[in-house]
Amino acid sequence: MSDVLSVIVDGLWRQGSQSLAIRLVAENGQPLPAWQPGAHIDVHLPCGLIRQYSLTGASGVDDGYLICVAQEPASRGGSRYIHQQLRPGQRLTVSQPRNLFPLQTAERLTLLAAGIGITPLYAMALSLAAQNVPFMLHYYVKNREAGAFVRELQQRFGAECLAVHDSSAGDSPRQHLAQALAQTPVGQPVYLCGPAGFMATARQIAQAKGWTDTQIHSEAFHPVATQAHALDEETFSVTLASTGERWPVPPHKTIAQVLQENGVAVPLSCEMGICGACLTPVVEGIIDHRDSVQSAAEKSASTQQIALCCSRSRSANLCIDL
Ligand code: FES
Incomplete structure (x- = not known):
């Protein structure tokens, strides 16, 4: 199976005042690979950028x-391209779906x-409803006009499993998360998804109330704040378990570079x-984790993976x- 998929922008429409919904279909007309809620794809944009959605x-x-895709005022180019230049009929390349935020079996869940x-x-709410798993989705929007999928959600779900909180009407996450x-x-x-500050606040409140780290699931497509780099870094070596080849990794280079x-293929995206x-799994050594993909539990498990980038x-x- 190919790692990348050729797709066509089949439709593109406004979702709330700030976002665009984009439907992608396979260029060859075949069904695209199946996916589960929580999955994302890398979208390779014609402007050379790769973005995760x-x-x-x-x-x-x-x-x-x-x-x-929301229109980001501080766009690094991806959302700007999509909002200003992407058109129906355009061909794109995307990755296979990858799921780092899977839904786990539970009797009842809360989605924030x-x-x-x-x-x-x-996607999770639709899947839970289809399986008759009870859930409560709290959706925080700046205002009702800005929120994506507000109308669809309200058509599908009643007040017993959906609450839309409008910050402009004084119902902001800061005021409401503790109550939720x-x-x-x-x-x-x-399950949490949203801006970094929102997720940090929700996690803090949940932990103060007694939730453990493994009971809080989140996804953030934002890089972690970079730690001090370059000057105070030290050179270490990286060894391939299969061949025993070893190379130094100086402060100004990543392991992937x-x-x-040295001719080793590394699957890179973001x-x-x-x-x-x-x-990539690590066989020996102590990782200095700097990714925001893995949870704290995964970063301290007995077998660990390293983000080579x-x-x-x-x-x-x-x-x-x-
Ligand atoms: S390339 Fe995306 S986590 Fe390393």
């Missing part, structure tokens, strides 16, 4: 992929979305530690499973 809508429907963070959680979590039994799985320079494309080593040598 969650798949949304109903996951079981063989109707192409639906993504939704803010802004465009609704996209994976909208107070109404939720401690330990019930919570060193591997590529190169910012946010997509998971380059995650950004993470480094705390030990003199790191042996990776390549």
Whole structure:
């Protein structure tokens, strides 16, 4: 199976005042690979950028992929291209769906979305409803006009499982999150998606109320704040478990760059530690994790993976499973 898929922009329409929904279908007319709620794809834009977007809508429907892109005032180019230049009929390349935010089986769940963070959680809500799993979705929007999928959500779900909170009417996450979590039994799985500040606040409140890290699931397509780099970094070496080849990784290079320079293929996409494309098991050594893809539990598990595009080593040598 090819790693990338050729797709056509089948439709593009306004979702709220700030976002565009985009339907992608296979260029060859065949069904696209199946996906589960929480999955995302890398979209290779003609301007040379690669961006990650969650798949949304109903996951079981063989109707192409639906993504939704907010217009970001501080766009690094991806959302600007999509909002200003992408047109129906245009051909794009996308990755296979990758799921780093899977829904786990539970008797009941709470979903907390803010802004465009609704996209994976909208897919989750549809899937839970189809399986008759009870859930409560709190959706925080700047105002009702700005929110994506507000009308679709309100058509599908009643007040027993959906609450749309309008910040412009004084119902902001800051004012409401504590209440939402107070109404939720401690330990019930919570799924979060939205701006970094929203997710940090929700996580903080949940942890203060007794949730453990593993009961809070989140996804953020934003790079973690970079730690001090270059000057105070140290050189370490990276070793391939399969051949024993070893190369130094100097402060100004990533492990991925060193591997590529030596002819080792590294699957790269975001190169910012946010997509998971380059995650590779580590056989020996202590990882200095710098990605925002893996959870704290995954970063301290007995077997760990390293994001080759950004993470480094705390030990003199790191042996990776390549
Ligand atoms: S390339 Fe995306 S996490 Fe490394």
